[in-house]
Amino acid sequence: MQLKKVLISLAAATLAAGALSPTASAQSSLDSLSSSPAMGELSSALGKALESAPKEGEQAPPEEAAVDEEWRSISVAGYGQRKYLVQVPKNFYPNRTYDVIFGFGGMGNDVPFTKSYMNLAEHTDGTAIVVYPQPTMGxxxxxxxxxxxxxxxxxxxxxxxxxxxxxELKHSYRIHSVYGTGLSNGGGMALSVACQEPTLFDAIAVVASANYQPIFNNCHGAVDTLFIHGTRDATAPYGGPAIGANAHGGRYLSAQAAFRNVGERNGCIDVNNPRQGFGAGYDPFIFDGCAAHTEIDRVNNGEHTWFPFNPDATERVVEFFREH
Known part of the structure; x- marks a missing residue:
């Protein structure tokens, strides 16, 4: 995990000069993310995928993370108090530097539930401080x-x-890099941070992101970005028309259109012809000549979920952060 903000900003200023302005609009029939009787605020699509994994033996229950966690509150100038859960490795050493990973849950997902499927701390080997902020009621x-x-x-x-x-964390700990990841509406949140505050996150990785129009308005700067998206996502379409709309959330971009949009902002040379790579359980497509790495991992037949396997979304996200 490397800090590349200065280099990225300089490269973006040069390469993005000829880039197209971000296409407005953002995603999803999030009506399907309505409350389910069994899972309360969990979307039916997400609930089905997460519940089925242990039953089918595809994924063992996560091991308990070796962390100390606590709820904290912070005063946000002009917006009042907000709460977040922070997980610090039990073997924390004050003189060691740590990465920070923010995890944003999908619509209707509170912090405990988001933590239960992301399990970020369990995959970072004590090298990162994990933060799960609490969203507000919509x-x-x-x-x-x-x-x-x-x-x-x-x-x-x-x-x-x-x-x-x-x-606040940078005042309390020695921080190396800061990253953001999220599911659906939470993926859109990570994209919003990258749009409005591109020097805040060193990289983002979004899963089944809800790509609503305001997320892509008036963006500046380049940020290493990974999309992970299923081709059978009926909530946040992978392809099809570049721009769609629904009464629930408004205008949106398909995942492919959002990928191209970010590629333009990241100064990529040709956002119509990505290079195909090789992945385990997914097909990565990567733009070349970018100021910041821009990639979409296509999950064939994948639906709207935090993928528990093929690929394991948490493993893939953490792997991407370690590389950037």
Whole structure:
């Protein structure tokens, strides 16, 4: 995991000069992320995938993370108090540097539930401090992050919270790199931070991201970005028309269109012809000549979920952060 903000900013200024302006609009029939009787705020698609994995023996229950965790609150200038859960490795050494990973859950997902499927601390081998911020209640009665119509927070409000938390952690610990990941609406939240505060995250990795229009408006700067998205995602379409809309959240981009949009902002040479790589259980497509790494991992027949296997989303996300 390397700090590349200065180099990225300089390269972006040169390469992005000829890039197209971000296409507006963002994603998903998030009506399917409505409450399920069994899982409460969990989307039916996500709940089905997560519940089926242990039953089919595809994924063993996660080991308990060797962390000390506590709820903290922070005052965000102009926006009031916000809460977040922080996980610090038990073998923490004050003179050692650590990475920070922010995890943003999908619509309706509170912190305990988000932590239960991301399991970020369990995969970082004591090298990272993990933060799970708590979203606010949306207009639709579900917890939500800024971006879609159903969110109650204004543009920049949740981003300001993330910035305040990051600054607080940098005062308390020796921090090397800061990363962000999220599912669906939470993936959109990580993209929002990269858009509005590109020097805050060294890289982001988003899973089944909800790519709503405001997420891509007036962005600047380049950030290493990984999309992980299933081709059978009925909530946040992988392909099809570049721009769609729904009454629930507003206008959105397909995953492929969002990938191209970020590629343009990251100064990539040709956003219409990505290079195909090789992956275990997924097909990576990568733009070349970028100021910041830009990739989409296509999960064939994958649905709208935090993938428990083929690929294991948490393993893939942490791997990407270690490389960037």
């Amino acid at each position: 207009r639709n009665g579900q917890l939500a992050w800024e971006g879609p119509n159903y969110a109650s927070t204004r543009r920049g409000e949740d981003v300001a919270m993330v910035k305040a938390i990051a600054n």
